[in-house]
Amino acid sequence: MDKRQQLIQTAFDLFYRNGIHAVGINQILQTSGIAKKTLYHHFASKQALIEAVLEYRDEKFYNWLASRVDAVKPGYDGLNELFDALDDWINNRVKLLTDFHGCFFINTCAEFSDPQHPLHQISQRHKQRVNTLIESQLRALGIIAPAVYSMTESISLLKEGAIVMAHVQGNLSAAQKGKDMAWLILAAYFS
């Protein structure tokens, strides 16, 4: 019954499905059944609410992904699991994450395109967190600097590509394709 949390969750659902600019304060209030005064008691502005929503999604998504990856052996298994997790997300097999509508952070950067914009930067930090997850898997394979940075970028590129292909082009097997390509990258490194 935490009203603040209810507002964040309702706002996320609406923002994720319809975009941030397209959803007004009043729609969030009507959907959640919470009074306007209460919203402005917890948040100074719509902007502050959006920032809280991004942090909420960052926590939820990262924790989910990290728990999936950390449940298996670091290294090959971890990277496999990363793409399997993406595949489950894309194909709506993860009820925790809401129906797939692309990556909320990529979508946010599309709406707030300026890299200096606070919402863009929060999204960027989320991506950096996920990159550290990838990097730790590569380090477990004995890959060290500077190769580990280059490889992390490669895997991250495959991950982003898979998410966007799934969303924009409706290619639901994009994560499996990303996984196959990740294997080729690794094989090439160790050959």
Add this chain to the structure above:
Amino acid sequence: MDKRQQLIQTAFDLFYRNGIHAVGINQILQTSGIAKKTLYHHFASKQALIEAVLEYRDEKFYNWLASRVDAVKPGYDGLNELFDALDDWINNRVKLLTDFHGCFFINTCAEFSDPQHPLHQISQRHKQRVNTLIESQLRALGIIAPAVYSMTESISLLKEGAIVMAHVQGNLSAAQKGKDMAWLILAAYFS
């Protein structure tokens, strides 16, 4: 002095930089210095204007990319040129395309997330056009069905990943990384 074209170009510039929902009709009118009556003479609604803007960008971007790719030998050279062209775009070396703010069609799908939405579908068709460009390069290498379809998806995934990494994470060398990875994919196929 074609007012219709002026409106489309002004609208594109504003939509691309700030997002579609964030830009109002009045802002487009003020920036272009065109009267409201004129806009509604040429377009039935804002939605119709947006569709015209997407088609304008589709033409402009596809023609630019195809002319770059078709200027070199089909096959390896064409694929190389594809990623070199992306690299030029990302690093603002193509004045024709306006300052890089990610892919306008990916951004549009982020704002209009429902795959059934007309604007989402127009964006999807643009991606399909670009895919045919990739496919023809692969066919020039002697790759035939069904492998050519799978390979086209792979290259497309790398392309999307590069664009998003460049925009969201600010990684300006993402297209070069995509090119390197494309080479590995091709090498693996022919080995």
Add this chain to the structure above:
DNA sequence: CTAAAGGTATACCGATTTGTCTACATAAAG
């Protein structure tokens, strides 16, 4: 007992949204 925190409901503010309208000007074509 009282005071503060958190809540509902709703009226209101000024600005902005898409879109329509009137009135008028110009230029080209039959």
Add this chain to the structure above:
DNA sequence: CTTTATGTAGACAAATCGGTATACCTTTAG
């Protein structure tokens, strides 16, 4: 010469935007 297409300038409408304000209720803690 007159019609049609295309244009400007701007008032106007109805709705919605983010945000503030008033009035009142309930729970909890000192």
